[in-house]
Amino acid sequence: MSLVAQAVSRHFTTSRRWPLPPEVTVGVDRVHCSVEPGQTLGVVGESGSGKSTLARLMLGLLEPTGGRIEFEGRRMDSFGHTEWREFRRAVQPIFQDPRSALNWRHSIEEIITEPLRNFGQGAEERKQKALALLQQVRLPTHVLQRQTSDVSGGQLQRVAIARALALDPRYLVCDEPLSALDVSVQAGVLNLLLELQGTRHLAMMFISHDLEVVRHVSDRVIVMYHGAVMEDAPATDLYRQPRHPYTQVLLGRASPLPEDAAMPATAPAEAVRTLDSHCPFADRCPLRQARCFEERPALRELAPGHKAACHFA
């Protein structure tokens, strides 16, 4: 019973003017991960690392260009109408900025009850459920009649959480759920998510650029760079002993090379480089050697459950 990505890739192709070949950008590259009941999978990485693309793949909002996603043993690419409906009920998103994620023309009540209406619940039932949900996310009942512009960002994120919980999902995919919020309200929303996970035994995927937050909520963490997993380990191990140089850089335990550092003299020229000819982090890696430009390191297990993609880890 889990949501699993198996070597999932998503490449984006932008067509250019004939006869230039289409340009391919790597969003997500052969990622393996698994979201389990009652557990949190943390995903960290900088902007452009593919975190949000991975979230959209797991939510079924984007189709993979390679690999597959399995939802409780069934392949997502074989889903028919019924399976998709079941999937939409079970897997819910929480996005970064509730102001742009929620429809500002709807009242808070409409926002929270819309999923219920889609799944055929009656008006009275919907109202009761909305009130119960507000209580669970600690919002006063009078916000139901409000518009999104009348409530603060922190309150609106709680509304988004209530909406996500309306159909009693088993999985939550949270993409930077705290980054748009004021510092003083972040801890409250985080407490709420953890509490809901405990009471509802939710499986959570938690994406963030904030390493301390991810450490706090996650059981397992994957570290992404240029669409690929650099390190995959239980949260405690990852923070105690980061193996990949990129993770060490993220945690502030090593300094990256400057963005415009010169290539080592032994490295092959840029022109011949392809996706698999080198390590994606080699350009900025403080520990890089000639081999990093010749061969892409595979994700290998260094300790039980602790994997890193580095020749020298």
Place this chain on the structure above:
Amino acid sequence: MAQASVCSVSDLSVAYHSGDGWLQAVRTVSFDVRRGEILAVVGETGSGKSTTATAVIRMLPANGRVISGSVMFDGRDLLGLSTGEMRKLRGQQIAYVPQQPMSAFNPTMTIGRQVAEPLVIHRGVSYTKAAPEAGRRLKEMGIHEVTRVMRSYPHQLSGGMLQRAMIATAMICQPRLLILDEPTSALDVTIQRQILSLIKQVQADYQLAVVLISHDLTVVSQVADRILVMYGGRGVEVGSTQELMTAGRHPYTRGLLRSTMSSGVEHKSRLPSLSGYPPNPQEVDREPGCPFRPRCARAVSECGEKFPPGTFQDGHGWACYNPEPLS
């Protein structure tokens, strides 16, 4: 006081005109910045931190007005200067680095030209003559491929590079006061650290007075000498970074620090959190006392009547009737 203050703001109040009248965004805020120090101004949405900065450099939007106070710089009150006089100071004596380097640069001009521009405007030299100086500044800001960067347009560079170029632009006329508005919040963690240490280095090399505006107390505490905490348009606590981080007296400062993640917190445990939400100016307007009162666990009856007077002890000040005890 070891160093004379470069800029001293007293009793600054700013209001914005909106559809239904005037709303006060900053209320009697005072602070000074000394030569060779970094003062961080920390606050959340609506705390008035950016308004304070834009009022100091006289770049408030058209619907904003300073309603009282003074900003002394070099023996003159900036608020009383003519537009022309102010224009001579800006970019030359006082430099400002706005939020979001991506949108602050002109997308149709090369970086080299934009870094050199203040010299052309203030010193009357030609772009050709100013270019080598622009190159030197960029190099000083840790950019290696100076020639390529100078020929690039903003969209061709990363956020970190643009922020370095922005600081180079601010520094090219060797100002005495540098104001940075959220210089790291648009950047990734690894780049964030580099930019912070760059700011620290520039400040030390030139003995600059720096005002660093941020929403993140823990980030600025890495570089700031002193911190001013703002809430609901008011300055609520000010003190040395060390003092504030270890012995903050205002319940808001303490609450922020308590709810911040640190390695000592038990995995998946409940974090101490502040209840409620930061107020908007309308709410502050209705509340005669301390704007933090509705969220404060230590509130006493006076808090609802009048904003508390400041208490000072060895350069550490707080505005609270019932401050947190020293631990």
